[in-house]
Amino acid sequence: MVTEKSAIFIIFGGSGDLAHRKLYPSLFRLYKSGFLKDHFAVIGTARRPWSDDYFRETVITSLKDYFDDSESVMKEFAQHFFYQSHDVNDSEHYIALKNLAAKLDDQFSAGHNRVYYMAIAPRFFGTVAEHINSEGLKTDGYNRLVIEKPFGRDLDSACELNGNISKAFPEDDIYRIDHYLGKKMVQVIPDLRAHNPKFEKALNNKYVSNIQVTLAEKIGVEDRGGYYETAGVLRDMVQNHIMQIIGATAMDEPEATDAKIIHKHKCDLFASLKEMTPEQVDQDFVRGQYDTDNLGEENAYRQEDKVAEDSNIETFTAGKLEFDSDRWSGVPFYVRSGKRMPDKTSRIDIVFNEKVDELGIKPNTVVTLLIERKDGHSILINGIDYKESAQDFIKFPEEKEFDNAREAYESLIIDILSGDRVHFTLWDELRSTWKYIDTIEERWASQTPEFPNYISGTMGPDSAEMLLERDGNSWVWDD
Incomplete structure (x- = not known):
């Protein structure tokens, strides 16, 4: 029995290759299977000045590489996607992101749950995590931070990165992805x-x-x-x-x-x-x-x-x-x-x-x-x-x-939505x-x-x- 999940996904690096090649196809699979249905939305952020409509077109284009579903189904799925141009160092952009997430939470009844997904260069992980915390993006639902590898390039850099992230998120809310x-x-x-x-x-x-x-x-x-x-x-x-x-x-x-x-x-x-x-x-x-x-x-x-x-x-x-x-x-x-x-x-x-x-x-x-x-x-x-x-x-x-x-990312996203950390590092x-x-x-x-x-x-x-x-x-x- 599939239980529908509710959350607002904020994907930092939403215009990038990882998001289009792995994340959006995996979210679409979850949409077709019913894990995601009515109560979710995806906010893609990046420096590029895209509109919502253009962002949705890129999502649909990426899906056509993997699926033969009708375009109407893909468009229905893409209506859950929104875009915000974003500078990771600008506090005002995080406030705008918080307001958009709150609006979409009301629109889609997403239960005040947030998944913050780092599909960006590792050098920005600490900066983004600190701004999420300092600009008040966290809600009274769950707030889960997802990090792609590499997590540092040696012990010292990994310790520094972990120190920065752990100031903003407790270990229990950090999901370090290893797709294996x-x-x-x-x-x-x-x-x-x-x-x-x-x-x-x-x-x-x-x-x-x-x-x-x-x-x-x-x-x-x-x-x-x-x-x-x-x-x-x-x-x-x-x-x-x-x-x-x-x-x-x-x-x-x-x-x-x-x-x-x-x-x-x-x-x-x-x-x-x-x-x-x-x-x-x-x-x-x-x-x-x-x-x-x-x-x-x-x-x-x-x-x-x-x-x-x-x-x-x-x-x-x-x-x-x-x-x-x-x-x-x-x-x-x-x-x-x-x-x-x-x-x-x-x-x-x-x-x-x-x-x-x-x-x-x-x-x-x-x-x-x-x-x-x-x-x-x-x-x-x-x-x-x-x-x-x-x-x-x-x-x-x-x-x-x-x-x-x-598929590996599909399985891991289900675990993130379920709060199951057994398959993370x-x-x-x-x-x-x-x-x-x-x-x-x-x-x-x-x-x-x-x-x-x-x-x-x-x-x-x-x-x-x-x-x-x-x-x-x-x-x-x-x-």
């Missing part, structure tokens, strides 16, 4: 563990040889060269997406699946990340940058738009993480992410050892959780769909629901992961890599294979 936490497989990992006792019992250092997380992309940086020059794949993919995937997979079994308990176990896990010396960074983390392909038809990273000709930014990284905990001490967690790899894949490979035979699981079994489903498969056992495997120690509890899983988690990543970044900043060092369309630099071979292991996903 909106993906169905990542969301159901706690349920998967709870519904498969034998699988859960095997998730520890007695039975696990190693765990691998791979987030690979076939494309290059495309039009994100300017962003990548300030980030690199370690900050862009490992610090947030990969760490959160590890958190869902490796945290202690939660007593319940509510947000406070899930986040407590994740915080405990990340706090146990084994610190590295600079010499250990050299040994346990490798980086790469893509060259052109074998035919010379693809750009090398250094040939991409807005990329320096001598750039030392990594487009690939692989590493070994370890935890100082009773559950995981001694188990390597291998992580890998890169651009211009042979195929697109997002997967978790759990490699069991010989002792797992004690639990009735075949020795050296590999369980693969496919975050991005491939050929209709969600879980593989030794490369075979779990439903066709001779082993039955793991079953998917919601397979039918998985087939109709919502807490500050304590970020603080631990940034501290860990900073150690690697600081070491890399003191060295000059020999880039480019892998051909487009390959598995990355040879050092990524050697990283596992040194431990007597190998990557499960290998072209």
Whole structure:
């Protein structure tokens, strides 16, 4: 049974690519399904001097890229959209925004609920949050602040940003988006563990040889060269997406699946990340940058738009993480992410050892959780769909629901409207992961890599294979 939600969305950066490519299509899906119907409105803000009518036309145009619904349905949806030209540093603009939101709240009976969505450059997050507070935009309904990554570029900047935001909003009202936490497989990992006792019992250092997380992309940086020059794949993919995937997979079994308990176990896990010396960074983390392909038809990273000709930014990284905990001490967690790899894949490979035979699981079994489903498969056992495997120690509890899983942003917006923070990132988690990543970044900043060092369309630099071979292991996903 779908329960209609009521809120005024104020989207800072409402004229931008993220809003048109992700947010508006997701809101339209919620509109068609009934989660949003009569009691909501969207205010888009940006510096551009658009009218309401022009803004609505851009929204409808963005929907036509994803949907084949009639234009009348799209126009009906777009009547809930309004626009205000906005300077994030001008207090008067926030007062005008407050008055417009109050007017629309009365018009649409939105229950005095507000969702403030930051689809803008991170350098403006603190400024906007402070003005929302100081200019009295908050209401007696709920007031939820949604923040896109990146949340800082290191621990110091993340602390400064969090300090500015927390002056205006309590932690319980801050929703830090990580779209991988909106993906169905990542969301159901706690349920998967709870519904498969034998699988859960095997998730520890007695039975696990190693765990691998791979987030690979076939494309290059495309039009994100300017962003990548300030980030690199370690900050862009490992610090947030990969760490959160590890958190869902490796945290202690939660007593319940509510947000406070899930986040407590994740915080405990990340706090146990084994610190590295600079010499250990050299040994346990490798980086790469893509060259052109074998035919010379693809750009090398250094040939991409807005990329320096001598750039030392990594487009690939692989590493070994370890935890100082009773559950995981001694188990390597291998992580890998890169651009211009042979195929697109997002997967978790759990490699069991010989002792797992004690639990009735075949020795050296590999369980693969496919975050991005491939050929209709969600879980593989030794490369075979779990439903066709001779082993039955793991079953998917919601397979039918998985087939109709919502798009990640759609799912996360529902959680925001429902006040459910389980699939968002807490500050304590970020603080631990940034501290860990900073150690690697600081070491890399003191060295000059020999880039480019892998051909487009390959598995990355040879050092990524050697990283596992040194431990007597190998990557499960290998072209």
